[in-house]
Amino acid sequence: MLTGEIRSKIDALWNAFWTGGISNPLEVIEQITYLLFLKRLDDLHTLEENKSARLRQPMERRVFPKGKDPKGRAYEDCRWSRFKHFEAKEMFEVVDQHVFPFLRTLGGDDSTYAHHMKDARFTIPTPALLAKVVDMIDGVPMEDRDTKGDLYEYMLGKIASAGQNGQFRTPRHIIGLMVELVRPVPTDIMCDPAGGTCGFPVAVGEYLRRQHPEIFRDTKLKEHFHHHLFHAFDFDNTMLRIGSMNMLLHGVENPDIRYRDSLAQDHAGEEEKYTLVLANPPFAGSLDYETCAKDLQQIVKTKKTELLFLALFLRLLKPGGHAAVIVPDGVLFGSSNAHKTLRQLLVEEQKLDAVISLPGGVFKPDAGVSTAILLFTKTNSGGTDHVWFYDVDADGMSLDDKRTELLTPEKLGAVPKVALTADEHTKNNLPDILARWTQRDQAERKNPRTAQSFCVPKADLAAQGYDLSLNRYKEVIHAEVAHRPPDEILKALGQLEAEIQQGMKELEGMLK
Numbered sequence: 001m002l003t004g005e006i007r008s009k010i011d012a013l014w015n016a017f018w019t020g021g022i023s024n025p026l027e028v029i030e031q032i033t034y035l036l037f038l039k040r041l042d043d044l045h046t047l048e049e050n051k052s053a054r055l056r057q058p059m060e061r062r063v064f065p066k067g068k069d070p071k072g073r074a075y076e077d078c079r080w081s082r083f084k085h086f087e088a089k090e091m092f093e094v095v096d097q098h099v100f101p102f103l104r105t106l107g108g109d110d111s112t113y114a115h116h117m118k119d120a121r122f123t124i125p126t127p128a129l130l131a132k133v134v135d136m137i138d139g140v141p142m143e144d145r146d147t148k149g150d151l152y153e154y155m156l157g158k159i160a161s162a163g164q165n166g167q168f169r170t171p172r173h174i175i176g177l178m179v180e181l182v183r184p185v186p187t188d189i190m191c192d193p194a195g196g197t198c199g200f201p202v203a204v205g206e207y208l209r210r211q212h213p214e215i216f217r218d219t220k221l222k223e224h225f226h227h228h229l230f231h232a233f234d235f236d237n238t239m240l241r242i243g244s245m246n247m248l249l250h251g252v253e254n255p256d257i258r259y260r261d262s263l264a265q266d267h268a269g270e271e272e273k274y275t276l277v278l279a280n281p282p283f284a285g286s287l288d289y290e291t292c293a294k295d296l297q298q299i300v301k302t303k304k305t306e307l308l309f310l311a312l313f314l315r316l317l318k319p320g321g322h323a324a325v326i327v328p329d330g331v332l333f334g335s336s337n338a339h340k341t342l343r344q345l346l347v348e349e350q351k352l353d354a355v356i357s358l359p360g361g362v363f364k365p366d367a368g369v370s371t372a373i374l375l376f377t378k379t380n381s382g383g384t385d386h387v388w389f390y391d392v393d394a395d396g397m398s399l400d401d402k403r404t405e406l407l408t409p410e411k412l413g414a415v416p417k418v419a420l421t422a423d424e425h426t427k428n429n430l431p432d433i434l435a436r437w438t439q440r441d442q443a444e445r446k447n448p449r450t451a452q453s454f455c456v457p458k459a460d461l462a463a464q465g466y467d468l469s470l471n472r473y474k475e476v477i478h479a480e481v482a483h484r485p486p487d488e489i490l491k492a493l494g495q496l497e498a499e500i501q502q503g504m505k506e507l508e509g510m511l512k
Helices: 006-020 025-055 090-110 111-115 127-138 146-154 172-182 199-211 212-217 219-227 238-247 292-301 304-314 337-349 430-437 459-461 477-482 486-509
Strands: 190-192 228-236 254-258 273-281 318-328 351-357 369-379 386-391 453-457
Touching: 006 025, 006 127, 006 146, 006 254, 025 090, 025 127, 025 146, 025 238, 111 254, 146 199, 146 238, 172 199, 172 273, 172 318, 172 369, 172 430, 190 199, 199 212, 199 228, 199 238, 199 273, 212 219, 212 430, 228 238, 238 254, 273 304, 273 351, 304 318, 318 351, 337 459, 386 430, 386 459
Parallel strands: 190 228, 190 273, 228 254, 273 318, 351 386
Antiparallel strands: 318 369, 351 369, 386 453
8 A cells, every 4th residue: 555655745746747847647657657667677687787796697688788879878877776866957868868769779679568668758848857756756665566556556546537539547446346256367368458557457467466376386377477368459559658567567577568459450360369358448439330340340230339349359258258348338228230239149149147237427537427347258159047237326435526435445345354334335335246246146046126136037138129227127116006007006096195185184183
């Protein structure tokens, strides 16, 4: 956990950027990302130096070459441990004129981070601001993986505005819930085709560290974890840089984080490659048929991105693979042929496991769209028997633009450190979702449709045209009146009127 002191330092740093002329939060975190990467390079170089001295052998791999750069400055001066001691004006000149040109030459390195740094631009406007940023980063205990990760996540939380393509940040506790629901294993190959800042891959990595510590005692599993388990795509280079750094700071050495417009290219080599898909794809907008991947159009003929992404998830998954993805409510009940076709495909040809309806304010202040989590398994041979529905009323935070925490930190999230009381459950449903999810094939089958969660047989879904909106099946206590014959309704209304009149007479008598 970040201390209050570190949080206040980051807040002060953010204000310094703002007053220094950089008001775009993405640009702020991008500049900080470059500096974090430079510190990482210096740490790697120091490790190699120490190894060389210990073994009394030449360095196997120098990050910073010997000699001078094309402008006559020693490459050694490009190291964090050197330039951090320079006076502010000299530090600014070294970083601007020497360090960043050096950073751009690292694109040939085989690491994903170096690849995403090849077009790095230095935009910090003043020596004073650079000195302040370097001082802040240097003061954080960066050898502690948890602190590094929390530091970066806290900064990512300051990216509050939605992107141009309908992107917005998925809250960490919702990501955490989805990861707990799918229960990743060390041999999984996961993909997020709308990677953004890599929130889902990071959460999978943290889950595996907690639940499967044996990964790091097994050579093959460790190699798989660092080089083959994590895959994420995005078509925003800034997001790729930020996502790569997020993974690095959470201890993943070389994930596959690539530039890719997931919907507009063919998927040669990607089809049926992954065992796990976790994603919150962009909902806004639509694509031209001409630019959209033809293999996706074969699954569902539409221009709507939210439907195309669902088709993509099915294309990417191996048979037996699982997915937990966020979709806008319109996917659940939309009446177009594309909507109906895709829902029927999920129910009849794959195994639709659950529909978890989220409250409308979960993504505020970024967006007010109503959403749901879909959980399904790719089988290509059906398997849907019952679909489990859960109606989430509260996620632990207020549903207004402020998104204030309603409980103390140890009682938030899907796996709180302290058990919740019945009253606290009304403020945070997430632990209850996990508890009931494990019972979806047993006790949950018996729940009435007036309950917060219940199961719906496949035959009922088919009878409703594969409508997957929870309200289509949920019953409320007074709903039975609507199903009575008209004469019974009239009789009931007459009795109610008589009771009201009798009550009025008694009230008049009392007043007299």
